Amino acid sequence: QVQLMQSGGGLVQAGGSLRLSCVASGRAFSSYVMGWFRQAPGKERAFVAAIPGSVGSKHYTDSVKGRFTISRDNAKNTVYLQMNSLKPEDTAVYYCASRRGGSSRYSDGYDVWGQGTQVTVSS
Numbered sequence: 001q002v003q004l005m006q007s008g009g010g011l012v013q014a015g016g017s018l019r020l021s022c023v024a025s026g027r028a029f030s031s032y033v034m035g036w037f038r039q040a041p042g043k044e045r046a047f048v049a050a051i052p053g054s055v056g057s058k059h060y061t062d063s064v065k066g067r068f069t070i071s072r073d074n075a076k077n078t079v080y081l082q083m084n085s086l087k088p089e090d091t092a093v094y095y096c097a098s099r100r101g102g103s104s105r106y107s108d109g110y111d112v113w114g115q116g117t118q119v120t121v122s123s
Contacts, residue, residue: 002112003024004096004112006020006022006117007021008021009119012086012122014086014087014121014122015086016121017083017084018119019080020080020117023076030074031053031100033050033100034051034070035047035051036048036081038095047107048060048068051070051103067083068084069082081094091120092118092119093116094119096114
C-alpha cells in the first residue's frame with residue numbers, strides 16, 4: 001500500500017511562488033496516477049492537477065492553467081506542484097493523492113491521500 005508524505009506550502013504574497021512535494025513509499029510508484037487537490041475553508045475538495053505514471057497528458061483545472069505545473073520524478077517516488085503567480089483565491093489546504101488506472105479529476109477516484117499542507121496567499 002502506498003503512503004504519501006507531503007512537504008512545502010506556507011505563507012506567500014500574491015504573485016509569489018511555492019512548490020509542494022509529495023513522496024510516496026512503497027513500490028511501483030510509476031504505475032500510479034498522481035493528483036493534487038485543494039480544499040478552501042467552507043468548500044468541497046477540488047481537483048487541481050493530475051499526471052500519469054509515465055506517459056500521457058497532464059491535466060489541470062482551468063483556474064491554474066499557465067500558473068501551476070505538476071511534475072514527477074519516478075526515481076525519487078516524488079510528485080511536485082510548482083505554483084507561480086499565486087492569488088489569494090489559491091489559499092487552501094492542498095492534498096496529493098494516488099490512484100491506479102487512468103487519470104481522474106474526481107477525488108473519489110483516488111484511494112491514498114497525503115496529510116495535506118496549508119497554502120496561504122496574502123493580498
